Amino acid sequence: xxxxxxxxxxxxxxxxxxxxxxxxxxxxxxxxxxxxxxxxxxxxxxxxxxxxxxxxxxxxxxxxxxxxxxxxxxxxxxxxxxxxxxxxxxxxxxxxxxxxxxxxxxxxxxxxxxxxxxxxxxxxxxxxxxxxxxxxxxxxxxxxxxxxxxxxxxxxxxxxxxxxxxxxxxxxxxxxxxxxxxxxxxxxxxxxxxxxxxxxxxxxxxxxxxxxxxxxxxxxxxxxxxxxxxxxxxxxxxxxxxxxxxxxxxxxxxxxxxxxxxxxxxxxxxxxxxxxxxxxxxxxxxxxxxxxxxxxxxxxxxxxxxxxxxxxxxx
DNA sequence: TTCCAGGGAAAGC
DNA sequence: GCTTTCCATGGA
Numbered sequence: 237x238x239x240x241x242x243x244x245x246x247x248x249x250x251x252x253x254x255x256x257x258x259x260x261x262x263x264x265x266x267x268x269x270x271x272x273x274x275x276x277x278x279x280x281x282x283x284x285x286x287x288x289x290x291x292x293x294x295x296x297x298x299x300x301x302x303x304x305x306x307x308x309x310x311x312x313x314x315x316x317x318x319x320x321x322x323x324x325x326x327x328x329x330x331x332x333x334x335x336x337x338x339x340x341x342x343x344x345x346x347x348x349x350x351x352x353x354x355x356x357x358x359x360x361x362x363x364x365x366x367x368x369x370x371x372x373x374x375x376x377x378x379x380x381x382x383x384x385x386x387x388x389x390x391x392x393x394x395x396x397x398x399x400x401x402x403x404x405x406x407x408x409x410x411x412x413x414x415x416x417x418x419x420x421x422x423x424x425x426x427x428x429x430x431x432x433x434x435x436x437x438x439x440x441x442x443x444x445x446x447x448x449x450x451x452x453x454x455x456x457x458x459x460x461x462x463x464x465x466x467x468x469x470x471x472x473x474x475x476x477x478x479x480x481x482x483x484x485x486x487x488x489x490x491x492x493x494x495x496x497x498x499x500x501x502x503x504x505x506x507x508x509x510x511x512x513x514x515x516x517x518x519x520x521x522x523x524x525x526x527x528x529x530x531x532x533x534x535x536x537x538x539x540x541x542x543x544x545x546x547x548x549x550x551x
Numbered sequence: 552t553t554c555c556a557g558g559g560a561a562a563g564c
Numbered sequence: 565g566c567t568t569t570c571c572a573t574g575g576a
Contacts, residue, residue, distance in 0.1 A: 366572085367571090367572075367573085368572090368573070368574080369574075369575070369576095371575090372573085372574065372575080421572085421573055421574070422572090422573065422574090423572055423573065424572090425571080425572070426572080508567085508568085510566070510567065510568095511566085512565090512566065512567090
């Protein structure tokens, strides 16, 4: 492993709140680390990458390779943080008139970007996100990476640091259910579901079905994902939003359900999330948030709701 | 002890 | 088809 780190600079005119974006519950592999100053670090494919905000709109990246997925680091990051999306256009113009109080609350969260992450990683991650607290999701993802991901060392002034890649599909496809369950909150059903999904992915069946899914309609993508045990509508929507850049997807979980009632007065949001009601609530949410960026706006609202109303401090 | 946490699936009507 | 119940586990 080379000890050299390559430095690059990412500049953007759009707002990017690095910390809030990384810890808003869409990615669970980023960690905060203090070197000479505070950095956030993760591995993307085989590349270790450190990020630090120098000043608003300027991000410094230190990476163990010059390219990720064939792209120079700053180009990769531009796409990774979906910085081509003009954040001010995420909410429809009429929104700020119709819901001035909500707008006042959510406006400061426009630096929360939706990230384009690896589909397989997102699939595993959100299969771990079923009826469970967010810190436990983070713990599961960390343990899965430590247990099944390739280990890479990096020589730092303070000594060697160890990083773990997120496991490749074959590593999880061949995992022992009882052993993997130690990483999935002792939930064997979840472990078995992840293994089955990884086998489907590895065999190429799922992967092929998902190729070009950027163009396929949302319902087809959902059906493909929901065919797997452990993936229902909500988790499928999260995978579409965070793993396939489908910003028009609008996942509804317990928090979203709460703000749909409290902030927008949608009566049906007080009832349970049956599939019928789930689809109905999505329709109602699109009336308010528009279609194209419904999920993008929804994630800003989601993070805002948890921070401001639920007073959640820990990520 | 009870309730909640980024739900899903089987059972019941 | 739609709704209710059950499942699963850890933490506050």
